[in-house]
Amino acid sequence: GLSYTYSHSIDDASDRSDPVLVDSYNLRGNRANSNFDERHLVNFNYIYQIPNFARWFREAAVAPTPNCCSKFMNQIFGGWEVSGVTLFQSGTPYTVINSAGNTGISLTDNAGVSSGLGIAASYPDVARGLLQPANNSQSFGPLKGNPSQFVAPRGLTFGDAGRNFLNNPGRLNFDMTLIKHFKLTEFSQLDFHADFFNIFNHTEFRVYDPDNAGSSGNNIISCYAGPVYSAGFQGSGGADCVTGASFLHPLNAHRPRTVQLGMKWAF
Numbered sequence: 001g002l003s004y005t006y007s008h009s010i011d012d013a014s015d016r017s018d019p020v021l022v023d024s025y026n027l028r029g030n031r032a033n034s035n036f037d038e039r040h041l042v043n044f045n046y047i048y049q050i051p052n053f054a055r056w057f058r059e060a061a062v063a064p065t066p067n068c069c070s071k072f073m074n075q076i077f078g079g080w081e082v083s084g085v086t087l088f089q090s091g092t093p094y095t096v097i098n099s100a101g102n103t104g105i106s107l108t109d110n111a112g113v114s115s116g117l118g119i120a121a122s123y124p125d126v127a128r129g130l131l132q133p134a135n136n137s138q139s140f141g142p143l144k145g146n147p148s149q150f151v152a153p154r155g156l157t158f159g160d161a162g163r164n165f166l167n168n169p170g171r172l173n174f175d176m177t178l179i180k181h182f183k184l185t186e187f188s189q190l191d192f193h194a195d196f197f198n199i200f201n202h203t204e205f206r207v208y209d210p211d212n213a214g215s216s217g218n219n220i221i222s223c224y225a226g227p228v229y230s231a232g233f234q235g236s237g238g239a240d241c242v243t244g245a246s247f248l249h250p251l252n253a254h255r256p257r258t259v260q261l262g263m264k265w266a267f
Helices: 053-057 071-077
Strands: 002-006 040-049 080-089 171-185 188-197 258-266
Touching: none
Parallel strands: none
Antiparallel strands: 002 040, 040 080, 080 171, 171 188, 188 258
């Protein structure tokens, strides 16, 4: 089975306690993709009964019998089944928040209105064409975006990045199950199954987790430096907003490989 879903949701607040609202006099300025907007979703599921391999061991000189093989061979090589679900989903949006820079270039309340309505008092400005800095060993995980494109907002402005400017990385996940059916009697059957979640142990990062919002700093800028006051400036022996920083680095990841074994007796 194969299914594909395209969806797009736009709002100015995804729920009544949405903490992102920088300008209470301009609700239209909060209009953006919803927090739960998941643009593309592909789901592929399958189930396959593996042929009885005991037939391959039959001697060519022996005439085939109705049961093909011995009961022991049938129990070992017959009754195998594999199934699985493969999922691809695009990442959900999150907001880049301007915080107080350690160089004093920017303030949390950069617009100077003291609204205090939520965790976001202003956004950064966006500057196109700035190169992404390299990964560094002092930060957790790889960079999942370009911090250089975010620069300190101009004085007494809310910043032009806007709400839900970036998206978490997409997710590609493979779950599989291997089942062995043992026929005990005419009216009973024993099933052994091994379930593998994220069988290839594919690391699926998240920069922003809605269940851990506003506490990690991975979507919050706290440093601007360099000639254009960029959050991705990486200087040598001077100001450096990248080395050891958490901004746009993974906060956590989806489920790692998990194996589950089970047995069922049906009668």
